[in-house]
Amino acid sequence: AALVQKVQNCLKEEAWIKNPSVEVFLAALRRRLDACVDGKLANAVTNIHVKREDKSRNLDREFYEKKLPELCKNLQRMTMPVFNQMLPDLIKAVMQEMSSVPDENCRPRCEARCPACGSICYHAKGHSAAKHNTIHQPAGLAGHKWFRKIALVERSCLQCLETAVRMVREDGARVIPFSEFDKEYPEWDMPTSNEASAIQMREWIFFRYQRELVDYFNARRAGQKFGPAENMPTAYNHDRAQLQARLHNTLRPKFPNEDAWTQFIQLLKTF
Numbered sequence: 001a002a003l004v005q006k007v008q009n010c011l012k013e014e015a016w017i018k019n020p021s022v023e024v025f026l027a028a029l030r031r032r033l034d035a036c037v038d039g040k041l042a043n044a045v046t047n048i049h050v051k052r053e054d055k056s057r058n059l060d061r062e063f064y065e066k067k068l069p070e071l072c073k074n075l076q077r078m079t080m081p082v083f084n085q086m087l088p089d090l091i092k093a094v095m096q097e098m099s100s101v102p103d104e105n106c107r108p109r110c111e112a113r114c115p116a117c118g119s120i121c122y123h124a125k126g127h128s129a130a131k132h133n134t135i136h137q138p139a140g141l142a143g144h145k146w147f148r149k150i151a152l153v154e155r156s157c158l159q160c161l162e163t164a165v166r167m168v169r170e171d172g173a174r175v176i177p178f179s180e181f182d183k184e185y186p187e188w189d190m191p192t193s194n195e196a197s198a199i200q201m202r203e204w205i206f207f208r209y210q211r212e213l214v215d216y217f218n219a220r221r222a223g224q225k226f227g228p229a230e231n232m233p234t235a236y237n238h239d240r241a242q243l244q245a246r247l248h249n250t251l252r253p254k255f256p257n258e259d260a261w262t263q264f265i266q267l268l269k270t271f
């Protein structure tokens with residue numbers, strides 16, 4: 001933890017905060033790592049030095065496309081058991097640090113979940129938007145059942161709103177129409193029909209993995225009984241190849257080259 005603190009302090013180098021360019025950042029980081037942490041780490045950073053005459057080019061692009069992968073390769077080649085041990089702490093520290101950057105796109109995501117369907121808020125952590133919002137999912141994915149039944153709820157909050165479903169709270173003591181969703185949950189925006197296609201993957205998972213979901217909730221929520229959805233919409237059985245293609249088209253452009261993309265896919269497979 002002390003080492004994490006040290007690396008973090010290196011990232012707070014004044015020169016870099018005053019003049020935030022990749023070049024200044026790297027130079028400062030190299031100097032600080034060498035002085036306060038570990039010469040090996042500093043050497044790794046030396047390899048990603050960006051030359052002054054490269055200024056005319058897009059330095060950020062240069063950095064992310066070429067230098068950063070180089071740095072990662074160098075870091076991997078080193079035997080740094082201490083570094084590996086502190087990685088979880090370091091990741092936590094970086095997330096913490098990133099939580100307060102002004103650009104909301106760069107922050108970790110808000111962690112609030114819709115109280116009615118469990119879908120996670122799509123805004124940034126500490127967002128400027130007054131209320132949480134999400135693309136609501138089939139509520140059964142979060143283990144919600146129809147009142148006095150064991151069947152998982154196949155509808156999303158938006159569908160519940162559109163079909164005038166009422167939510168039952170406190171074991172039947174209160175019944176609230178979904179049209180009062182934003183009164184019941186004042187921290188949340190009313191469900192709206194934006195990006196309908198974004199929820200198709202969740203619908204497909206709900207359709208395809210009913211048995212697994214039922215087993216999952218039965219195993220984890222003692223004293224409750226869960227069963228499969230009774231009115232599963234066949235529309236949830238989306239075409240897998242189409243979903244896959246859409247996901248690919250959304251994500252692939254965010255990666256600078258095939259190598260980075262392959263690395264990402266491999267990382268996903270480790271979860």
Ligand SMILES: [Zn+2]
Pocket residue numbers: 103105106
């Ligand atoms: Zn940004």
Ligand SMILES: [Zn+2]
Pocket residue numbers: 114115116117118119136137156157158
């Ligand atoms: Zn919801």
Ligand SMILES: [Zn+2]
Pocket residue numbers: 110111112121122123127131132133
């Ligand atoms: Zn939120």
